[in-house]
Amino acid sequence: MQSDTTRPEGSAIARGAVAIITNRHGDLLLHLRDDLAHIAWPAHWSLLGGGSDDGESPAEAITRELDEEAGLTVRNLTELFEICDEHGSGQLISFFAADWDGDETSLRLSEGVKLQFFAPEHLDALTIPPYIRDGIHRYLAVPPA
Known part of the structure; x- marks a missing residue:
């Protein structure tokens, strides 16, 4: 796994994890975040995920x-790389890849407004946090085997 950050040894940094979930057509599952001033990246399309609890690994x-956000169990969960959300939560985010071929409208969404699959060529028209956009572009440039 690669990291885009350097930090002093022994320093504690908040951690989180997100998943780039694709279906058999290569579409990506995105999550429209709530429009609330107190959250990072309100009203942005993002990846499902969130902060790590104490002692919890990124996986x-x-x-x-x-499971908490969408009642979702994915296949082929693979850890990819880390990116720091410098302009939002400040967390070091672990990116994962996974696949799932269900109907996103059937998922039990407990946070946010909507889940929707998008073809990669439609992502440029969406409002996506910069670190998420960077992670998606890195994934699409060299998807896992």
């Missing part, structure tokens, strides 16, 4: 977050 965090 444990993303598995828990997918």
Whole structure:
């Protein structure tokens, strides 16, 4: 796994995890965040995920977050790289790839406004946090085997 940040050894940094979830057509599942002033990136399309609990690994965090936010269990969960959300939460975010071929409208959404699959060529028209856009572009440039 690659990291885009350097930090002093022993320093504590808040962590989180997100998942780039694709279907068999190569579409990406995005999550429209609530429009609330107290959250990072309100009213932006993002990836499902969230902050890690104390002592929780990134893989444990993303598995828990997918279940909590959407009742979602994915296949082929693979850790990819880390990116710091410098202009939002400040967290070091672990990106994962996974696949799921269900109907996103059937998912139990507990946070946010909507879940929707988008073809990669339509992503440029969406309002997406910069670190998420960067992670998606990195994934699309060299998707996991």
